[in-house]
Amino acid sequence: MSAPTQTAPAPAVAPSPHMTARQKLVLTLLLGAQFMIAVDFSILNVALPVVGEGLGFSLSHLQWIATAFALAAAGFTLLFGRVADLVGRKRLFLAGMAVLGASSLLGGLATSPEVLLVARVLQGLATAAVTPAGLALLTTAFKEGPLRERALGLNGALMSAGFTAGAILGGLLTDLLSWRWAFFVNVPVAALVLVLAPSVITDSRPDRRPRLDLPGAATVTGGLLLLVYGLTQAGETGWGAPATLAALLSGAALLVVFRFVEKRAAAPLVPLHILKRRTVIWGNAAGLIAFVTETSLVFLLTLYLQEVLGYSPLATGLAFGVLGLGTVIGGTLGGRAVGRLGNRTTIVVGG
Template identity: 65%
Template sequence: MTTSKPAAGVVGHDTLTGRQRTALAVLLTASFTLAVDFSVLNVAMPAIGADVGLGIADLQWIATAFALSSAGFTLLMGRVADIAGRRRMFLIGMALLGAGSLAGGLAGTPAVLLGARVAQGLATAIVAPAALALLIGTFPEGRARDKALGLNGSLMAAGFTTGAILGGLLTDLLSWRWAFLVNVPIAAAVLIVAPLVLAESRSRTRPRLDVPGAVVVTLGLLALVHGFTHAAATSWTDPLTLAALAGAVVLLALFVVVERVVPHPLVPLGLLTRRNVAWGNIAGFLAFATETSLVFLLTLYLQNVLGYTPLAAGLSFAVLGLGTVIGGLIGPRIIAWYGNRTAITGGFLAQAAATLPLVLVSEAGSSIWLILAATFAGGVANLVVIVAFMVTATSDVPESEHGLATGLTTMSQQVGITMGTPLLSAVLTAVVLASPDGPGTTATLDGVTAAIRVNCGLCLAAAATTWAFLRRRDASREPTTAPTDHAPIA
């Protein structure tokens, strides 16, 4: 593979021009907004259901409709961005986000509301890989890219926490509709500024899109996510849950077969045999699964054991948000000093060490101080892992596959977010149902602490597998020009 001149707008050092700073701000704003959308409606669900006529049993579809469309289509949209143009797809996705958010804010029926959530999920599937591909295309591999990815990771993780807090504030002070409508001016601003500061880029080669592979993998991911979300709403033994998970296994196995025989595969299997790509994405999946599921467990504890209101519970995670910002800022330095494998392994070990003391929470109100300290430390560690995962999973990838590589990382994030909560919810539910005293405060506390132990175990397992299987990336490397087979299109 040869190295060509860097693309216009690509920098090899830490000094950015005004246009580059603006481009970075646009891309980070989009990523932050998408992250907020994952959690902004969680605390508002009861109010939404009462206004639009969704029953308690159907409220979970507000989250599920978003998760299905975002996780199910992100890999396909990442590849489409490589072929059709990353800036073009970024703009299409932001326009869809604005339209879906406006429809959600004005919704008066369940069909319109859920359709709006599907539109937001599809917008996330389009924008997230395109934005990340544009981001890494602006910086060559090295410290400048690591710093940009650190900022992106910080804002994404902070967005999840901000969404919970913002959703509570908007619902209490104004209306849940503003949790949708707040996206409209943001999307409009991005659509105005982005064409002025983002250069179009796409692969020089224009292979035909692998339609059979795209259909099979999208259906497989939809079945997988639906199985996990349905398990959270019902049980793991529910016939629909089992059918969805079995269908996902069959479809994803069929996808591998399809990719072996089609001339232009959606996912070249050689990409998945690269240790950095494969194990980097596994680490990312576990990082998002463990931290978001921990937030779910602690939300239950704060509301059902300590009696906090939804808004108070959301505000309690502000220190977690601060920790994630700090982790995102120091992550690139840790990678530069020690390498990506050590950063991921050490981050998971530190996250486990911060999580384990949470098994000591009790019915005493003073437990909140333990939660604040532990979630802050865990947030720092988790973001170090996330930054290192993004750097690892997108390194040594030719620019013609940037959209695909970032689509894989986005899928790992979204599937981890979607699946972590049902897994640990199953642990909690099993303990509660087995309690001799029946469901209640004590049983909930026992279930939460049991699930926290499992969460800690997952962090330790992730650290061990990362150290054993991930190839070490040189920590002392200097920024270089990334190999490229495409040029930006003015």
């Protein structure tokens, strides 16, 4: 009598991971904050001529409304990324959101150019704090795998969409209400995040608490600030002006010093071996070129469309919406293009 044949059990199919209700709320709060940061980059662009007229900015000084924000955001993001590791990412995230809400209220109530510029600097500092802290909280809230990939994918898509939404929303608010609402719209969003986040978001820190690396922080922050300032002065007074040359040369010198400081630092802000990778070099170069050309294009087109062609703020916002739509499509298809064509080919074709 033959033994009964035994069939091997069918392999278990791993269920598709689903987010819990708490994870969905965490994702909504963090993505909402990052989306608001992205919107802030463009929401005031279409209102620049109206703001200048209302507060008495001269045409040559109008760029400082955007530059004051960019100086603080670009100069302090790297430093605040390390500060988040020291004091806690959740704590810095909440502090940044509080500053963002308060500075937006100050900007909306501004009655002089000086007050508005102070508000823009504070908004830039808040952006420099919220961006790295929020991204770190997002990655630690989801374990490595499909859920984290989905969360990061949504974050990238919303950051791209923020430019479009900001341009259209800025034009709509300026046309229907006032340019001041381009600031005021941030206040309730920041308040909602501050109310809900403390009980929902779990704090995270690195396993080993790093040191601050004060020399590195001082040199890279100072170098970035001087470079951005020098580029701004070049557009206002010319490349050969003493102030422009002094700022650019000093900024470049400080960044060179930063490189030598990081070589000897026990806990460097930026491990230099990472910067030597080809993918990082290509990515940084392409990102720098894209950011510089995009932001200058938006500033010049804002003035051209409204001051020369006579577009309303809303029409200008809709025109930038077309550019933003291209950004969203490019951001959505970019990952697939990199997978099929490779990093270098995608960057060259995109450029």
